[in-house]
Amino acid sequence: MVSPRPDRLVWDLDWNLLRTFVVIAEVKSITRAAERLNLKQPSVSNALRRLEERIGQRLVERDATRFELTEVGQLLYEQSIEVFGTISQLPLVMRGAGDEVTGHVTIALASHVVSPLFDRALAEFHRSSPRASMSIAVAPSVDVARQVRERRASFGICLVSQRDPSLDYTMVYREFFGFFCGPDHRLYGREGLTLADLEGETSVSFHTDHISDALRPVALLRSEAKLDANVIGVSSSLEEVRRMIVAGLGIGPLPLHVARRDVVDGLLWRLPPYDTPPAIDIFLLVNPERAMNRAERALLSGLQALIAETPLEERIYGG
Template sequence: MRREEAERFTRNLDWNLLRTFIAIVQEGGITAAANRLLLKQPTVSTALKRLEGHVGKRLIDRGGGRFSVTAAGDLLYREAVEVQGSIGRLAVVMRDVREEVSGHVTIGMASHVVFPILDRVLGEFSRAHPAVSYAVDVSTSGEVVRWLLEKHTSMGICLVHRRHPKLAYEPLFREHFGFFCGPSHRFFGRRDLELSDLEGEASVSFRTDALQDALRPVALLRAELRMDDTIRGTSSHLEEVRRMIVAGVGIGPLPIHVMARDVADGLLWRLPPYDDPPAIDIHLVWNPVTRLNRAEEGLLSLLRERAAAVPFEDRTYPPAIPRGGPAPDQGESDSSP
């Protein structure tokens, strides 16, 4: 597209059409998009036709009960999401132009992240900059990545399976997963168990516990134990996986250092493997092209600085994994995060 054509295209484009198109793609249909935008269905259909006429491409294949985004539509959607995110942040950036560090920070977080350095950084930063406000939104790691791409969140702390080329990543810490059971399970309190005893046992797990997803090391161990056909419950949130384990729905994987207090309180019992349990890295993720306010820049920079100052082996929980020894003393915490 020549420069004159590009300028004319930009000048004549109604940005509300892009907003409507984003909703159509994300909701997977005209009717659902209309409900989300509080518009009538014909209004949304007309907006889509206008946008297709403006770009000269068919963006959605629809009719006869089918709905699919064309190659041109997919390209436009990805660019439109970035444009919408940048426009949405203009008010935030302008509002926060002051002498003091102020502004709003949104952190997208995977379920139940336990990382003491993060807690200390939040405390230190909030004391130094009392005008800053915060929001912590908890969701799946995939959803956190989507928020970052759409520039709806300042930074993310989550599991990573495949790195998106438009995002920046730094490993924050490593956590080891163990299998656990609740008080009503026949394995509770037993120290004589072998890994083979878990074979075929009824289980619960995370939705990302799959060979092609973020909890691949856990999924590999489950496959080895032939537990794939025994899953009785799943959730995207650690708290709900823990709830099902405590309730006796099945055994399941949980981060060892996060569950140390529940083990000490008699709510959970650690099962094999005690030797070399699966390890998962939790990452700090951000979008390098997002225009951050001073509060966002400051907190992101401080968290990266404080984490980098600690050797990664000291950001691994538990800090020492027993190898070949007896079952851990479950009357006490395995580690002190």
Template sequence: MDLRPAPPPPERLARNLDWNLLRTFLVLAEARSITDAADRLGLKQPTVSAALKRLETHLGKRLIERGPGRFELTAAGKLLQREAIDIHGSVLRLGTLIRDVSDEVRGHVRIAMASHVVCPVFDAALAAFHSAHPHATLSVDVAASKDGLAAVLGRRASLGVCLVHDKSPRLEYRRLYREFFGLFCGPGHPLFGKTGLTKADLVGLPSVSFVTDRMSDALRPVTLMRAEARLEDRVVGTSAHLEEVRRMIIAGLGIGPLPVHVVRRDIEDGLLWQLPPYDQVPAIDVHVVWNPKAAMNRAESALLEELLARIEATPIEERTYL
């Protein structure tokens, strides 16, 4: 027989629930054990254990199954984690929203950016935004696209400029631009400078790539291109940052994929050499992503509006770079 108390009425739960319990639970949900969570929070293990028990008592549900070699969220725990992420994001933003109340648009915009985004439409939107709202501030955090999307979902970032594989129903997306990836080698590579090459010349050669170059991730078309070239299965080096993949290619670690329009200058300067396939290279879309449930400050809303207006006004042909 389940002797745990029945879930309390919503009004009483909202009145009695301590926000600090939810904050502690979010850390627990990402931890490997109560001891691990206590270390992350800088608290003692019994304190964290007691907080979890109080939260489970408040909700009348077991949230984490724990025992020897077992520490995992229950169905109720997974649901609470999703909702608590939203609540946490809203609490974090309260100070910014209150501080931003004035006639002049102020506030801070945090952008989660994929590595080395080259897009004149985006640059023009930033310039127009700063010109119209000089007292607003910006920060750009470069990260792997999956981490940027997680930051937008968790309301730790105002918006993202990311590659997208599976679209979350909790986020909104607009395609910012389309780019095309080719395969390249550096000056020290045996194929550098050679013409008349075919994909057969690439068979079995070592490669480097992005961490998202996987069948289950955003660069799936690039993965297929590498597979069709029959490069060596083992990838010598990976990075989430385009600059580091470029560095490894130039240094001669292996053949690797890069956006053609981004490395045009490197090709002209003799730092990179494009390899087959030359036709039907994979197209990758880069999106602007935001959380429609996030309470944006005025600066965030202004920049998003500027971006969306420019995307709408610019045909996709002019936002396609090869």
């Protein structure tokens, strides 16, 4: 295949072919792509062939047992997602035009995020821009970062294991994790425990509780406590990890400030370590390449101003 001139590709490329290719890449099947697009299979196959001819490169390697994007195909898919993310913002950007701040804000949030500062930003934004709307999607931290990178979210707040150079990061707050058990656990109600008392105990935790992931300090503490290596249950949702702890599946980690009410209510019992709980930082993620409507700019600037004017010691929860 002969690669086209870069200056002609943008003007000659059929955008419908890109849309079809994105679906093919996501479902990894011509047949399933045809079903999703409500097209006949030959039409989808022909669209892929035409796009490969226009690009001048193979995009997919497939046979009876294999369907894989080539290196060029993967690159095109990633760039196409960004293109469609930008296009999807156009109605929101135009809707936000006018004297009054209107428009929609899409926030991607990890389930760990419990912050009075963030709540205050939302309240102040609503008071000043009552006609603006918002949606908050809770997702694993890695998906929050992906949504911000692909410009599908106005901004995100989550844990961070590895920084993406295309995004801007601001620390919102620091929280401390502790181990907890439910009312039916043998350690419930016992005081004066040490880390050695946790040895061999079954546990539940978050998907990110790994040495190489965002909850690395918790994973290291788990290893130090010599908990049973077989984790009984995992989830990316704080609410579901809490549910498993309360139900007695095993001990598990939770942010201290989030678990405080459950401890008072007798649903959870704090376990060691008491003096040196692991610290986790929560970040605001922004894609500087994302075009924002007035509502998005107003909420983001308000949140950033609150972070900047609030001393770090007031943004440390549960320490």
